[in-house]
Amino acid sequence: MAKVEIDSLTKRYGSIVATDDVSLDIEDGSLTVLVGPSGCGKTTTLRSVAGLESPTEGTISFDGVDITDRPPQERDISMVFQDLALYPHMTGQENVAFPLRAEKGYSEPEIEEAVQEAAEVTDCDGFIDKKITELSGGQQQRVALARALVRRPEVFLMDEPFSDLDELLKRQLRAEVVQLQQEFAVTMIHVTHDQEEAMTMGDDLVVMNRGNVVQFGNPDEVFSRPRTLFVAMFIGSPQINRFDCDLSWDGDTAILDSGELVFELSGEAARPLRKATETRLAVCVRPQRLSWAETEPEDRLSIPVTVNVTEKIGTEDIVRCTTPRGHDVTAEVNSGTLSEGMDGYLIFDPANIHLFDGIDEEAERLN
Ligand code: ATP
DSSP states (O other): OOOOOEEEEEEEEEEEEEEEEEEEOOOOOOOOEEEEEETHHHHHHHHEEEEHSSEEEEEEEETTTEETTTTTGGGGGGEEESOOOOOTTHHHHHHHHHHHHHHHOOHHHHHHHHHHHHHHTTOOOOTSSBBGGGOOOHHHEEEEHEEEEEEEOOOEEESSTTTSSHHHHHHHHHHHHHHHHHHHOOEEEEEEEEHHHHHHHHHHEEEEHHHHHHEEEEEEEEHHOOOOOOHHHHHHSOOOOOOOEEEETTTTTEEEOOSSSSEEOGGGGGGGGGGGSSSSEEEEGGGGGEESSOOOOOTTTEEEEEEEEEETTOOOOEEEEEOTTOOOOEEEOOOOOOOOTTTEEEEEOOGGEESSSSSSOOOBBBB
16 A cells, blocks of 8 residues: 655646646555546646656655656556456466466465465356456456556556447446455556546545646545536536526626526625626536426426436436526436426526536536
């Protein structure tokens, strides 16, 4: 186990800035997920920790020791990448034993015992004797995990290891990896572009965009207090609802007008808007924070909508609606009676809106 510190990591490929002054403190024994859209610099960050890329600027330390210039084999790490890089002509057993044989200094009984243990914890003892070419995708995945764990590394790095698997297997393996990480108390850094995977796996999330870290926090914080409009739009499923509004003031009351929805905020609720530097602002509302009414509610802020599609997720319905002016709004409600073509109202709670200073993805949270 080790604490990993990334300090001002910049990596340039010619004129492309893959990571731009990235700094992260990754706690000993934690599971940190780097998440962001394609090209945001996740893999470059991970490969720099592995020693497969050398930073243009910045340093990387394990437990306070600067390892920036050490080659990968002198860092106590293991990696599982999307391309599992297993040796196809070897058996699972031979693949898992490989890192120990390569390192030398282990006796055959020691290797056998370590392989057996790694195979047991990753549930591949049933097929470890088969050749890699005879194994399914999920089985190969387990062998790759066993091989990465067999050396008991200080730091375990994973880059999109599940992306080729079907949804059910993906979910199962995610849960198992979290369990393994806890059992071994290893420091794990996991890269994914899938925000749902990030939300379900990580102790900490690092949301990246355009080579920068935009937010670092636990999944709840990132979900409930996204720092920028980009994070609000990227994290959360179904996607957050967004209304671009003009801000004006009537005395102490802030009026945010989207053209068909008018938020009037006063007192404490209006205070954050005093900091706004822009007059056109994004107001966002999570689908989970909307409720449904068949008739227009009095004294509550609502918008008329027509239901387009409903989708059942557990006990909830995901309801995709359109407003009279064609704005799409999604709600997650527990109704069970809504169907396509129905008209009704979505009710907003002003206490559960996210306000951003502008309508660009970098727009910062105001409240
Ligand atoms: P993905 O999810 O698609 O793998 P990512 O977030 O992991 O994306 P990186 O692979 O780190 O992103 O790439 C960041 C940027 O650096 C991209 O613009 C990419 O094209 C560029 N890049 C990465 N590796 C190289 C390289 N070896 N040479 C040139 N440009 C590179």
